[in-house]
Amino acid sequence: MARKGGMRGDARRNAMFVAPMALLAVLLVALPLIYVLGTSLVQTGEDFSLGATFTLDNYKRLLRADYLQVFLNSLQLALLTTLVSLLIGYPFGYCMARAGRRWKALLMMLVIIPFWTSALVRIYGWKILLQANGPINAVLRGLGLIDKNIKFLGSYGSVLLAMVYCMISMMILPCHSAVDKMDFTLVEAARDLGSRPWRAFLDVTLPLTMPGILAGCVLVFVPSVGIFYLSDIMGGGLVLVGNLIRDQLLKVRDWNTGSAMSMVLILITAGVYLVYRKSGGDDLGVF
């Protein structure tokens, strides 16, 4: 009986402890998002309030060819970013997991530190490297590979580079932990049974580390769709969903259309995440 009373006391205590976080989540996460949803559903120029007229016009307006093109641009860039990150990040995670124990901790730290440092500052570093009279051009000239400086900045490649560079830790970490957890005696068994290394990798390692690969892909893809300032800083004038939304808000001052665009962006990212979870993907926490 006393025990039961204690449990009830526990429940009350827990509720009290959770209260501040619940309040914050409702007031500063749920409420703002509901407000954006509301704004996207009322007539242009109106605020979301009781007297407002509901309409789907803001969403219909998004079906313009140039807007669709912008969404396609963003999706394409996000897909390419994910693909390149996977091609570079998976082997890195693999080698990291196969390295010795002492190296592993150091490598982990070296991967995590850039992950937490300002994307802005790191991209600035690329700007310095890639500029017309910068170090990379100087090296290429010195090696006699080029006669004239190459204009890297502003090209699609430079934007993709910046994106991959900012996102790759999110691919490396889950891939690494998947390979790390894998039982390598299975690969040895396949090899002993006469499987070629490449074959053993495709038939054993790849399927077993698939959860890590999928987690990494979601973690890279989802933020990639929404990022806008990287392409801005690299130059070149590639218009992405983020740029479009920002311009709707700050230049055109059409909050209703901007909100509708934001909702579509949320739907895309939430959709990817839901499909991933429904197909049995792992929970994605921070690392």
Add this chain to the structure above:
Amino acid sequence: MAKRRKKRDLGRIASPVYLTLVLIVLYLPILMVVIYSFNSGRSISAWQGFTTNWYTRLFNNALMGDALRNSLVLAFLSAGFAGVIGTLGAIGLAHGHLRGGGFIESLATLPMMIPELVLGMAYLAVFTAVGFKLGMGALVLTHTTFCVPYVFINVKSRLIGMDPAIEEAARDLGASPMRVLRDITIPLILPAVVSGMMLAVAMSLDDVVISFFVTSAETTTLPLKIYTGLRSGGTPEINALSTLMLAAIFVIVGLSQLLRARSDRKLYASR
């Protein structure tokens, strides 16, 4: 057989080479920012000799001082609030008995999944609608919101990994729930709280997008200064500023990783 061994040798060389190569690419740009902060040229282009001039100018610039102070106050206040709110939330939700707990958890950690831009505009819209003054207050509120998940997830996973027998033993020996919390639970989760808060400081010191939307003209932060500086092409002063920020974040993250590694080792040793 010999062929197989030869191939394995190749693999043994290829792996460190690949790791080193990627790491070089990962750190080279960061190094560039640091090196060019000592460049005596007026623009960021070509190297023209060594100087520490830009740092002196930076320290004598009152506006920069303001931005620095704002950023630090903001980061420590938000991390502090997030530390308390996230830790309490994690203790309350760790064992999943609370009704609606899963929903609150998803909602509170949602800011990590939503594009920052959307969150930023949502804040601006709501704050304008309810007449909340933009500036430091709004910055602290919003930064606290996106910092909470880092503390919460860190502490919660720590609580779940903890042996429940320790708390039960204390309780069976007659300790009150508050006493258990104070003498057992909190000391055990403290490293996770601290490392979560350090990550929160790093995230806050890093944020451009949300700050951009909820700040006022009088309140500027370091990342915002860097962003505006970069969009207009970048100056060595911005390099110097970036270098100082990099140093701060390296120290914070390094410490938090060390702390985590050490406490993990202790946790496993106690099992």
